[in-house]
Amino acid sequence: MSIIYVLIPIAILFVAIGLLIFFWAVRSKQFDDLDKEGFSILFDEQKKKQRQDHDTDA
């Protein structure tokens, strides 16, 4: 069971990293408009596909 002396600090480290990423996301305005971000995935996929189409055309 002494493995928890290693595993729990590692878990805490991950939690800290997760929190830092969240803070960064808040600061970079990713939570300002949640409606739009839900859509961005649809549009981005389309854009890449178009680019590929262009590549094959060329």
Added chain:
Amino acid sequence: MPSALSCFHCQLPIPPETQFFTDIDGTPQQFCCAGCQAVAQTIMAQGLGDYYRFRTKAAGRAELVPDELRAQLKSYDNPDVLAEISDSTTQGQRIELSVNGMSCAACAWLIEKQLSQQAGVQQVHVNSGTARCELVWQPAQVQLSALLEQLSQLGYQAAPFVPDQEEQSFKNELNAYLRRLAVSGIMSMQVMMLAFGLYFGEFSGIEAQYEGYLRWVSLLMTLPVMAYAARPFFTSAWRALHSRELNMDVPISLALLYTFFASVYATVFDTGEVYYESVCMFVFLLQLGKFFEFRARKRARDATSNLLKVLPVSATLLQDDQPVATSARKLVAGQHILVKAGETIPADGEVVAGNSSTDESMLTGEYSPVAKRVGDMVMAGSINHDGILTVRVAHALTESRLGQIIRLQQETLHQKPAILQQTDKIARFFVQRLLVIATLTFISWYFFIDAERAFWVTLSVLVATCPCALSLATPTAITCALAQLNKQGILIKNQHVLAFLPKLTQVFFDKTGTLTQGRFSIAKVNLYQAGWTEQAALGLIAALERHSEHPIARAFANYETPDVVASDITLQIGQGLTASWQQQQVKVGSRAFCQALDITDTAQVVLQVDDVLIASVELADQLRPEVPALVQQLQQAGLKTSILTGDGSGHGELLARELNITEVYQGCSPEQKVSTIQQAVSAGETVLMIGDGINDSPCFHAAQVSVALDSGTELSKNQADVVLLHNDLAQLQQLLAGARQAQAVVRQNLWWAAGYNLVIVPLAVCGFVSPYIAVIGMSFSSILVVSNSLRLLNK
């Protein structure tokens, strides 16, 4: 989905005999107007057809970009104006725009895409929730007017916007809420996980070293929750104590600190129980409730805060008889400015040339257009209707009547009648007794019963009576009520409204635009020639009036028929129109214009064909259809109703007689409106003010509750506590009903929380409640309170 008969772009029905077709992805699609067609063509040409695939709502009907708009946009390129509406950053000029015509998230994407394709644009960020666009661009490479024109080609009207300071602080606050929520939420999960290890250890045995280790780790992870996420509770409690008050945050802080330090004590000295998971969960749940409430309020605020749109931004200055665009704020007394038709007048001043009529209803409440000739004074913020005016500036914008009203409104801002929150009253009652009981428990156990258990029994008392349910009782109910009213189209920006509404005693109505529709409609048509029907006369008037910008002309818009076509139309500013129709000369205009002074009635519009009097039309600003029923209902509910209007024409008195309202205040300046309401408030009334104009906005702060209509001016919506989005006064009833329901639920919640405490406290004092049972009881009563509040959402 677009059907054969609805416009491909805006999905409104297509009028018969319109032929606007464009190929979209190989299939011909029909449009309702040239505007929508042009927008769709632009969108497809830019390769942005995805918009039509992914949008969830139809677009607004688009208008063709008129040349006047182009000219108006050009004025934003002037360095003076630009410096005022945007700021320089290292990447380029940064500006915030408020965008009209956005209906769903796909619009945001469309705007971002279109603008970021332009050379010189560094950054575009569109928020679909608030309809704002943040733009960073290089003025050297591309002009702002060009970018704004691009947007209007897509069917969106963008205007520069300067967010007020309060809004910025709201934004920062919301982000702080998000961060605190993340810290308390994520830490709760971790600590809960460790707590499970400890729970199982209780039952199946755990080695002392592991138990101690898990406790220390839990302590470590609870620290950020206490030090960061829970800090607002501590600071608010400290502020209250400092001013010798007690609010709800005092018992919350007390319970948090006591539970936390008891757990730390247990951890350090390896005795008793730890409650880190309770601490974390408690903070998380409280933060969650506050976060939702705050976000609802922020949305309501953002939706209505376009203050700067009221203040004219740019002006056309005449320098050596040459028109030069300049910033409206830079105008000084003595300068000459040019005001075109449809423009907002940028400064108070005297007309030195030109002839027109202006709409001052926003400032005075007077709805009839005011004729302006050489020598007349015009007011900043009023709208020039039909002619071109040259105006000598009398004083700068900040000294103008508009500036004064805005200052008055800022002065009244802090005079809002305060209400002591119900929960604060309860908190005061509760905390005093709780502290006494806890102290007595500790003393009696320590000295008379069992000194060993004194600390832990006191902890049970504090945990069992933990104000969780009590503190959740009001905010959850209010949040749910806000969400429910929001769904019905009632936007509430100030949650105190719900506390005031059930106590309401008096309602003040503004007249123009609130009780009435704020625009002319046809009251009566008098016919003078046989063979003419009302329909035919109105159709002919409409065919001419569509060429006029005058507000009277709008009254006829519904009577337009496509088979009546008038040609050779000439406009006599402020008088009327002439045209030829079926080889006859037609005149539409005032009695003086048609030389029909012999008519005795009060008709404003006269129709003549070949100098023969055909018809005269009486116009009136008519009552909103829902008003009589509403006023009657309010009076039956025992509320005093009063009319408070800036209009001094006596129309208000007529209206009051019609509605059976006894109290009428006519011809009030904004200052008089404020003092009238302040008198009512100091006489002990709980006052609701409902209005729509700029002149109403100062007195909004004087009343306990202020309501604006969505059709009202931006400033009034910005300042009101409540905005009725459907422009339906009958919603006032819904608002009152919603507030009463919320109050009922709050009462139930408080009774439950109080009843629970009454049962559990004696048990805890006697030592029958172990801290674990206390935690379960506390969680159960919290869940009950939250579920009870959620019932409001289903109503």
